Amino acid sequence: MxxxxxxWGIPLAIFAGAIRVSTPFLFVSLGECLxxxxxxxxxxxxxxxxxxxxxxxxISYLSGSPWLGVLVAGMAGMLLGALHACxxxxxxxxxxxxxxxxxxxxxxxxxxxxxxxxQPKADILPAVxxxxxxxxxxVRAALQVNVLxxxxxxxxxxxxxxxxxxxxxxxLRTVGDSADAARAMGYDVLWVRLxxxxxxxxxxxxxxxxxxxFYPGSWNESLSSGQGxxxxxxxxxxxxxxxxxxxxxxxxxxxxxxxxxxxxxxxxQGYYIFNAAPYVLTLAIMIATCSxxxxxxxxxxxxxxxx
Amino acid sequence: xxxxxxxxxxxALGGIAAGALTTALPxxxxxxxxxxxxxxxxxxxxxxxxxxxxxxxxxxALKKMADVKIIEEEKVPxxxxxxxxxxSMINLDGASLIFPTSFGYFDPHMLKMAQKYPKxxxxxxxxxxxxxxxxxxxxxxxxxxxxCQYLSGIVAGHTSKSGKLGFxxxxxxxxxxxxxNAFALGARSANPNATVQxxxxxxxxxxxxxxxxxxxxxxQGIDVITCHxxxxxxxxxxxxxxxxxxxxxxxxxxxxxxxxxxTGAEWNWSKVYTDFANQLQADKPLPNFVRGGLKDGFVKTSxxxxxxxxxxxxxxxxxxxxxxxxxxxxxxxxxxxxKGNEVIAPGKDYDQFDLWLEGMNWLTQGVIGSIS
Numbered sequence: 086m087x088x089x090x091x092x093w094g095i096p097l098a099i100f101a102g103a104i105r106v107s108t109p110f111l112f113v114s115l116g117e118c119l120x121x122x123x124x125x126x127x128x129x130x131x132x133x134x135x136x137x138x139x140x141x142x143x144i145s146y147l148s149g150s151p152w153l154g155v156l157v158a159g160m161a162g163m164l165l166g167a168l169h170a171c172x173x174x175x176x177x178x179x180x181x182x183x184x185x186x187x188x189x190x191x192x193x194x195x196x197x198x199x200x201x202x203x204q205p206k207a208d209i210l211p212a213v214x215x216x217x218x219x220x221x222x223x224v225r226a227a228l229q230v231n232v233l234x235x236x237x238x239x240x241x242x243x244x245x246x247x248x249x250x251x252x253x254x255x256x257l258r259t260v261g262d263s264a265d266a267a268r269a270m271g272y273d274v275l276w277v278r279l280x281x282x283x284x285x286x287x288x289x290x291x292x293x294x295x296x297x298x299f300y301p302g303s304w305n306e307s308l309s310s311g312q313g314x315x316x317x318x319x320x321x322x323x324x325x326x327x328x329x330x331x332x333x334x335x336x337x338x339x340x341x342x343x344x345x346x347x348x349x350x351x352x353x354q355g356y357y358i359f360n361a362a363p364y365v366l367t368l369a370i371m372i373a374t375c376s377x378x379x380x381x382x383x384x385x386x387x388x389x390x391x392x
Numbered sequence: 393x394x395x396x397x398x399x400x401x402x403x404a405l406g407g408i409a410a411g412a413l414t415t416a417l418p419x420x421x422x423x424x425x426x427x428x429x430x431x432x433x434x435x436x437x438x439x440x441x442x443x444x445x446x447x448x449x450x451x452x453a454l455k456k457m458a459d460v461k462i463i464e465e466e467k468v469p470x471x472x473x474x475x476x477x478x479x480s481m482i483n484l485d486g487a488s489l490i491f492p493t494s495f496g497y498f499d500p501h502m503l504k505m506a507q508k509y510p511k512x513x514x515x516x517x518x519x520x521x522x523x524x525x526x527x528x529x530x531x532x533x534x535x536x537x538x539x540c541q542y543l544s545g546i547v548a549g550h551t552s553k554s555g556k557l558g559f560x561x562x563x564x565x566x567x568x569x570x571x572x573n574a575f576a577l578g579a580r581s582a583n584p585n586a587t588v589q590x591x592x593x594x595x596x597x598x599x600x601x602x603x604x605x606x607x608x609x610x611x612q613g614i615d616v617i618t619c620h621x622x623x624x625x626x627x628x629x630x631x632x633x634x635x636x637x638x639x640x641x642x643x644x645x646x647x648x649x650x651x652x653x654x655t656g657a658e659w660n661w662s663k664v665y666t667d668f669a670n671q672l673q674a675d676k677p678l679p680n681f682v683r684g685g686l687k688d689g690f691v692k693t694s695x696x697x698x699x700x701x702x703x704x705x706x707x708x709x710x711x712x713x714x715x716x717x718x719x720x721x722x723x724x725x726x727x728x729x730x731k732g733n734e735v736i737a738p739g740k741d742y743d744q745f746d747l748w749l750e751g752m753n754w755l756t757q758g759v760i761g762s763i764s
């Protein structure tokens with residue numbers, strides 16, 4: 086029968102799901118990667134993600150331009166990032182505690198401001214058709230990729246190059262590994278961390294805009310359901326390496342798609358287990374990679390969790 | 393109990409004051425309808441295009457009534473949090489009737505509160521109130537929306553080209569299962585070969601999973617999708633973008649899918665809530681167990697979309713007319729579940745009010761899916 090793929094639908098669905106679901110993970114983890122490389126953890130990115138989703142959707146609805154929405158979402162993320170960095174610049178402030186506070190603040194603010202936008206239907210971002218070569222409608226549907234995903238994929242090696250091979254990247258890493266050394270060299274540690282946190286917030290905000298403006302493409306209060314937090318865990322799993330953030334995001338996207346994919350081809354027993362797959366995967370990898378004998382490889386020395 | 397003391401003191405003071413006033417001058421308000429405060433608790437946001445919005449619209453109808461004060465709280469999880477919400481409604485706002493609208497509020501939270509506050513009335517949407525087991529000041533109400541799902545199924549069965557229908561469901565609880573089965577039976581009354589593929593997302597609001605489920609079903613050649621989640625917005629919009637047809641749920645979502653929206657099953661809670669409020673104001677005992685379908689005005693269907701053909705309209709309208717007059721038995725024997733076991737013996741009819749149906753834990757023939 087035409088239009089039927091049967092069991093071949095499963096790998097295709099996981100592949101398609103990986104592309105569709107991974108983008109917010111990717112942006113948040115890249116942003117967090119930058120911030121953590123400067124020696125600070127911003128746990129508030131879950132709030133930033135939701136704030137970005139809300140502001141992006143709201144601006145797209147009010148202005149009719151989804152791209153303007155993406156920009157405003159990024160700017161909202163920058164503001165929250167700047168707030169985090171400024172508070173953490175004060176002496177003896179714990180960045181993790183501030184992050185949790187900002188996560189709740191961002192979430193609450195987005196719910197409060199986003200109330201009038203739950204119902205309206207905003208313009209959403211267009212998809213780019215990469216499946217023109219295929220006759221199979223499922224393949225074509227799977228390859229409807231959003232530009233933001235492509236930007237994210239390009240951004241990962243760019244950030245890696247930035248961190249490894251540029252002077253600014255070196256400054257960032259110095260600040261992250263040893264604040265004293267950076268100070269001795271005459272760099273303003275707080276200023277570098279401010280820039281890194283603001284940049285991280287910008288990326289997380291854009292990740293949020295992807296959620297509300299492309300996939301699933303609608304604003305409501307359970308939109309994120311912890312994706313921002315999972316992305317922060319992803320950074321540790323990816324060992325602060327932007328390229329590994331990309332692979333990890335795709336893996337998480339794929340496992341998130343596993344539950345619905347198996348059920349829709351008729352594998353219906355035990356769907357609770359498949360739905361829990363991303364969390365099981367996180368646990369399994371954490372257990373497999375942690376060791377009491379050695380430090381986390383690649384961890385910035387100034388990070389308060391490793392200090 | 394400190395609370396009882398407080399109330400009795402307040403009542404006593406009020407009584408003295410009122411007594412003093414009535415002796416001094418004739419009170420006008422004493423003859424007007426009783427002032428009542430009614431509390432509503434929702435599990436999600438009030439404007440979600442879905443379950444909570446349907447209840448909030450019902451509550452909004454009460455706001456127009458004289459001397460009825462409505463207090464609402466949204467996004468209350470199905471945990472101890474709902475008990476705190478109920479206590480604050482009772483102690484701080486003086487609510488005398490509370491509607492906790494979400495499934496998980498009933499047992500144990502609402503039952504516990506009903507025992508603690510015997511003077512307050514509690515009515516739950518969908519809970520299985522049992523006279524022998526549960527307090528007399530508790531109760532439940534629900535609409536047989538599966539009748540509308542059956543009608544949606546008929547329309548979907550006629551309109552689908554592939555004969556493959558999809559159902560995005562939250563949790564495998566009896567109300568959801570009953571909707572799935574009614575949808576499937578309706579579809580198979582129109583097209584005996586129709587199948588209904590079910591995907592359970594695991595919770596009431598999982599936007600990313602709902603979108604994934606919808607996209608995967610489109611990839612499997614399914615061309616009509618309906619759902620039972622808190623907010624059908626994501627499912628309906630994703631299906632519309634994927635170029636397939638949809639049947640709505642909870643409220644009218646035709647605006648979200650101008651092309652593919654066929655029809656939908658909607659609540660009409662304002663009728664139920666107005667009845668309760670009138671009885672409360674008139675000091676009449678509130679019924680403990682309220683159920684009703686199309687005939688009683690508890691539920692309604694969305695107007696047909698452009699893609700619904702003449703044959704489908706005729707078939708659905710006939711059944712609907714019969715439901716509104718004499719009633720239609722949806723679940724009748726012989727009926728097998730999707731594993732081939734007989735669940736309803738030949739000749740056995742379960743009419744809509746039969747409580748056996750409210751414990752449904754099987755999927756009918758033609759449904760592809762599993763509730764475990």
